[in-house]
Amino acid sequence: GENVEQxxxxxxxxxxxxAVIKCTYSDSASNYFPxxxxxxxxxxxxxxxxxxxxxxxxxQRIAVTLNKTAKHFSLHITETQxxxxxxxxxxxxxxxxxxxxxxxxxxGTLLTVNP
Amino acid sequence: NAGVTQTPKFxxxxxxxxxxxxxxxxxxxxxxxxxxxxxxxxLRLIHYSVGEGxxxxxEVPDGYNVSRLKKQNFLLGLESAAPSQTSVYFCASSYFxxxxxxxxxxGPGTRLTVL
Numbered sequence: 001g002e003n004v005e006q007x008x009x010x011x012x013x014x015x016x017x018x019a020v021i022k023c024t025y026s027d028s029a030s031n032y033f034p035x036x037x038x039x040x041x042x043x044x045x046x047x048x049x050x051x052x053x054x055x056x057x058x059x060q061r062i063a064v065t066l067n068k069t070a071k072h073f074s075l076h077i078t079e080t081q082x083x084x085x086x087x088x089x090x091x092x093x094x095x096x097x098x099x100x101x102x103x104x105x106x107x108g109t110l111l112t113v114n115p
Numbered sequence: 116n117a118g119v120t121q122t123p124k125f126x127x128x129x130x131x132x133x134x135x136x137x138x139x140x141x142x143x144x145x146x147x148x149x150x151x152x153x154x155x156x157x158l159r160l161i162h163y164s165v166g167e168g169x170x171x172x173x174e175v176p177d178g179y180n181v182s183r184l185k186k187q188n189f190l191l192g193l194e195s196a197a198p199s200q201t202s203v204y205f206c207a208s209s210y211f212x213x214x215x216x217x218x219x220x221x222g223p224g225t226r227l228t229v230l
Contacts, residue, residue, distance in 0.1 A: 032217050043221040095217050107157040
């Protein structure tokens with residue numbers, strides 16, 4: 001089955017700096033890569049996703065890049081703010097063709113933004 | 116819309132007791148999932164369902180059973196609870212067939228402690 005590795009497990013940055021979280025996946029058939037943010041005591045919520053036919057996607061201060069050849073994708077947060085502090089999870093799945101939309105998650109990155 | 120709801124929010128069990136966790140969604144989603152979240156382990160899929168009356172095993176199904184008698188509800192059962200099942204349990208749903216989206220929407224979670 002699919003295996004998703006996520007690094008680093010913890011990341012501490014100063015407010016205003018950029019943060020980058022990286023994930024690798026094992027199944028070359030995976031074609032959908034979402035990122036979830038989980039604040040302390042809350043549910044995971046989707047913040048951005050990318051499909052395998054796209055190399056990069058941006059949404060304001062958040063961007064995700066995908067390298068299908070190397071089987072890795074990354075989350076980039078610019079101009080970090082204290083409210084960005086949370087655990088971030090990457091995930092991978094095979095969309096379509098009876099895939100059942102199962103997600104395989106990385107183990108998470110605890111991002112701390114220091115004021 | 117309430118989205119995805121879970122009951123109960125908290126529960127303490129003794130080893131060997133049984134209980135059922137209820138997940139309900141009002142988004143007419145076809146797919147529903149049960150995950151457990153443990154520190155440093157990310158989100159691991161327990162069981163999932165691709166439609167009313169169907170269930171399938173995920174990554175960590177042992178010790179759990181599920182049922183999907185109604186499209187909007189997905190039940191997770193523990194027949195004989197063990198301390199290793201102490202965790203936070205999240206339900207999620209996805210896939211409205213007429214919309215091109217894979218997003219999984221999560222419930223607020225149930226914190227279960229087994230003594």
